[in-house]
Amino acid sequence: MPSLGADMDTGKLVEWLVAPGDSVTQGTVMAVVETQKGAIEIEIFEAGEVVDLVAQVGQTLPVGALLARIGTAGEAGGGGDREPNAVASRRPPEPARGRVPETDLPAPAKPAPAKPAPAKPAPAKPATAKPATAKPATAASAPAGEAVLSSPAARTLAAEAKISLASITGSGPSGAVLLSDVERHLAAGASPVSETPEAGRPTARKGLDMVEMRRAIAAAMTRANRDIPHYYLCHEIDLQAAQDRLATLNIERTPDRRLLMGALLIRATVRALAKVPELNGRHEGDAYVPSGLIHCGLAVAIRGGGLIAPAILDAADMDPDTLMEAMRDIVARTRAGRLRNSELTRGTITVSSLGETGVDALFGVIYPPQVALVGFGAPRLKPVVHDGAVTPRLAVTVSLAADHRVSDGRRGALFLAEISRLLQDPELP
Amino acid sequence: MTRNDILAGLVAELIDVAPDLDPAALGENDHLQDDLGLDSMDFLNLISRLHKRFGLPIPESDYPRLATLAKAVAYLEKEQAG
Numbered sequence: 001m002p003s004l005g006a007d008m009d010t011g012k013l014v015e016w017l018v019a020p021g022d023s024v025t026q027g028t029v030m031a032v033v034e035t036q037k038g039a040i041e042i043e044i045f046e047a048g049e050v051v052d053l054v055a056q057v058g059q060t061l062p063v064g065a066l067l068a069r070i071g072t073a074g075e076a077g078g079g080g081d082r083e084p085n086a087v088a089s090r091r092p093p094e095p096a097r098g099r100v101p102e103t104d105l106p107a108p109a110k111p112a113p114a115k116p117a118p119a120k121p122a123p124a125k126p127a128t129a130k131p132a133t134a135k136p137a138t139a140a141s142a143p144a145g146e147a148v149l150s151s152p153a154a155r156t157l158a159a160e161a162k163i164s165l166a167s168i169t170g171s172g173p174s175g176a177v178l179l180s181d182v183e184r185h186l187a188a189g190a191s192p193v194s195e196t197p198e199a200g201r202p203t204a205r206k207g208l209d210m211v212e213m214r215r216a217i218a219a220a221m222t223r224a225n226r227d228i229p230h231y232y233l234c235h236e237i238d239l240q241a242a243q244d245r246l247a248t249l250n251i252e253r254t255p256d257r258r259l260l261m262g263a264l265l266i267r268a269t270v271r272a273l274a275k276v277p278e279l280n281g282r283h284e285g286d287a288y289v290p291s292g293l294i295h296c297g298l299a300v301a302i303r304g305g306g307l308i309a310p311a312i313l314d315a316a317d318m319d320p321d322t323l324m325e326a327m328r329d330i331v332a333r334t335r336a337g338r339l340r341n342s343e344l345t346r347g348t349i350t351v352s353s354l355g356e357t358g359v360d361a362l363f364g365v366i367y368p369p370q371v372a373l374v375g376f377g378a379p380r381l382k383p384v385v386h387d388g389a390v391t392p393r394l395a396v397t398v399s400l401a402a403d404h405r406v407s408d409g410r411r412g413a414l415f416l417a418e419i420s421r422l423l424q425d426p427e428l429p
Numbered sequence: 430m431t432r433n434d435i436l437a438g439l440v441a442e443l444i445d446v447a448p449d450l451d452p453a454a455l456g457e458n459d460h461l462q463d464d465l466g467l468d469s470m471d472f473l474n475l476i477s478r479l480h481k482r483f484g485l486p487i488p489e490s491d492y493p494r495l496a497t498l499a500k501a502v503a504y505l506e507k508e509q510a511g
Binding site for chain 2: 250258304332335355
């Protein structure tokens with residue numbers, strides 16, 4: 001069970017998306033785990049073959065608990081079994097509400113220790129394990145009730161349409177129900193069936209538990225204010241030139257291809273990091289580790305309260321259109337409660353923006369273990385001295401909250417000035 | 430297309446963009462951003478969908494004319510007729 005933030009103690013496994021025997025590569029989504037930030041897709045960071053799914057659907061497990069074993073095929077004389085986020089559990093996972101027969105639970109306390117397993121895949125499986133590899137996930141989860149192997153998108157659509165996944169024939173791996181299957185089912189005129197409480201369980205109410213989310217925010221922000229000596233800077237930026245260029249660009253475009261000012265602000269922020277790279281990184285334990293890649297977190301407000309800051313991965317070289325598309329995608333998935341663990345855990349800096357209807361400025365709290373947060377107030381028409389005369393121009397106040405253990409005000413000021421300079425650049429967006 | 434058809438289409442697209450809104454609780458004079466909490470990304474997504482559904486260009490300069498549901502219905506009605 002990977003940690004999806006400093007504030008997470010446990011996660012509930014709601015779905016396996018792979019089965020023993022499946023090949024996985026770096027980035028394969030293995031499972032869905034329900035947390036206070038919604039249903040999170042868990043990716044693996046290694047390649048290999050799924051040997052054993054240890055955790056049972058429905059189980060709530062502590063961070064560090066063993067979820068599955070992955071055989072790294074072709075690794076001569078070493079490797080052996082690995083687990084995603086290879087960590088042993090601090091304590092054995094509790095069987096989910098006593099539902100799981102004891103015999104089905106492998107001894108989970110140790111992660112198949114130093115002894116390397118044979119290099120060939122799927123070696124370690126005892127003969128007493130589940131019958132065949134054909135549909136093990138389904139078999140294993142059947143007692144848990146409505147646990148049909150399905151993709152998150154399929155599950156969401158089925159929940160929205162109030163149809164039971166069990167009524168749909170899956171065409172995916174191991175009979176998994178895919179989005180296209182649900183769409184076909186709906187197109188065929190399926191009518192909503194009465195929903196058992198279990199149906200659509202993982203994303204019920206969009207998978208966001210507001211009480212838990214508030215707790216998570218409290219924990220992260222308390223830690224930030226306790227551990228990080230913040231300093232703050234702010235600067236007013238003339239946005240009129242950027243706004244004019246944006247309007248010229250957008251007038252030619254259909255709405256789905258239009259850019260938002262937010263994309264330009266984030267792009268300028270990301271590019272400005274080239275000048276002050278120490279603001280991009282993570283302070284973990286006692287050490288600050290600068291990051292080569294820029295994984296730019298985006299604070300996304302949830303209507304009715306709450307905030308999630310997933311990261312747009314490797315944003316450094318994105319052009320405005322790519323960045324806009326990435327923002328559109330990540331905001332949509334944040335709202336729908338369908339993020340990936342890498343997006344929640346790998347951020348190296350965060351941008352928070354109040355949008356069009358907010359107030360002048362925002363002074364943020366750094367999202368640990370990051371070391372800087374950039375805040376944009378609402379862009380507004382303001383009296384600005386331009387070419388020697390006071391004229392109404394669009395302006396925005398940008399702020400920087402930064403970690404004084406890592407950087408100083410002088411460097412922070414250089415960073416904000418660089419954001420401003422980039423936004424005046426006629427070559428932009 | 431009657432006014433009611435337009436309103437129904439608009440509400441359907443709005444709920445698609447912001448599924449957490451309760452269609453029964455919407456008021457025609459609710460401000461999409463101030464009252465219903467749409468941010469600029471949601472609003473742009475809504476405009477994109479209205480563009481597709483009604484086949485209208487909806488330039489940025491017209492955005493203020495879609496600030497509330499009632500305004501948006503009037504705008505869509507007028508533009509479609511024109």
